[in-house]
Amino acid sequence: NAGVTQTPKFRILKIGQSMTLQCAQDMNHNYMYWYRQDPGMGLKLIYYSVGAGITDKGEVPNGYNVSRSTTEDFPLRLELAAPSQTSVYFCASEHTGGARNEQFFGPGTRLTVL
Amino acid sequence: AQRVTQPEKLLSVFKGAPVELKCNYSYSGSPELFWYVQYSRQRLQLLLRHISRESIKGFTADLNKGETSFHLKKPFAQEEDSAMYYCALEDNTDKLIFGTGTRLQVFP
Numbered sequence: 001n002a003g004v005t006q007t008p009k010f011r012i013l014k015i016g017q018s019m020t021l022q023c024a025q026d027m028n029h030n031y032m033y034w035y036r037q038d039p040g041m042g043l044k045l046i047y048y049s050v051g052a053g054i055t056d057k058g059e060v061p062n063g064y065n066v067s068r069s070t071t072e073d074f075p076l077r078l079e080l081a082a083p084s085q086t087s088v089y090f091c092a093s094e095h096t097g098g099a100r101n102e103q104f105f106g107p108g109t110r111l112t113v114l
Numbered sequence: 115a116q117r118v119t120q121p122e123k124l125l126s127v128f129k130g131a132p133v134e135l136k137c138n139y140s141y142s143g144s145p146e147l148f149w150y151v152q153y154s155r156q157r158l159q160l161l162l163r164h165i166s167r168e169s170i171k172g173f174t175a176d177l178n179k180g181e182t183s184f185h186l187k188k189p190f191a192q193e194e195d196s197a198m199y200y201c202a203l204e205d206n207t208d209k210l211i212f213g214t215g216t217r218l219q220v221f222p
């Protein structure tokens with residue numbers, strides 16, 4: 001199992017550019033999450049999905065969009081990049097059912113917007 | 115408001131010394147709390163959860179509802195314990211709220 005994979009690892013964008021951060025998991029987990037982590041801060045939830053075709057906003061969704069067409073993939077889209085979106089982005093997945101299970105994280109994508 | 119506070123950004127100890135990483139939470143109801151860890155060049159991963167009452171890598175964490183705390187403890191720190199530690203709270207919509215993290219440095 002590869003677990004949770006994210007691409008790219010690094011990216012530099014210019015203001016106003018768009019891009020998609022890819023996230024995939026091969027554990028057949030139903031829940032998936034996107035977080036951002038700014039320096040000295042904890043992880044903030046951007047969007048999450050409880051299954052294919054279902055997505056919902058987290059704490060900091062503005063400027064982002066997501067889709068969940070398959071169980072495996074959960075891409076995060078930035079339409080008009082802004083310097084405030086400079087951050088490290090983490091994708092995570094979780095198999096839930098009954099008691100709370102653990103979240104499995106990807107390696108992260110470091111994004112800089114100049 | 116639901117919140118997790120980790121008051122220390124950095125905690126430095128020598129090998130063999132006891133370690134306590136502090137975590138306080140704000141939550142109405144019965145909280146579910148977790149400790150996640152990120153070792154250098156590795157992914158963030160679950161260390162332990164309070165509901166399991168487990169000891170992982172010598173670490174334990176006890177939920178103290180009176181003090182609204184979930185401090186992470188280890189009696190004798192090892193160099194390989196050096197990492198970023200995040201306390202997390204499951205909120206009332208089943209999502210995790212993370213603290214800002216504490217970097218533990220264990221010197222030889």
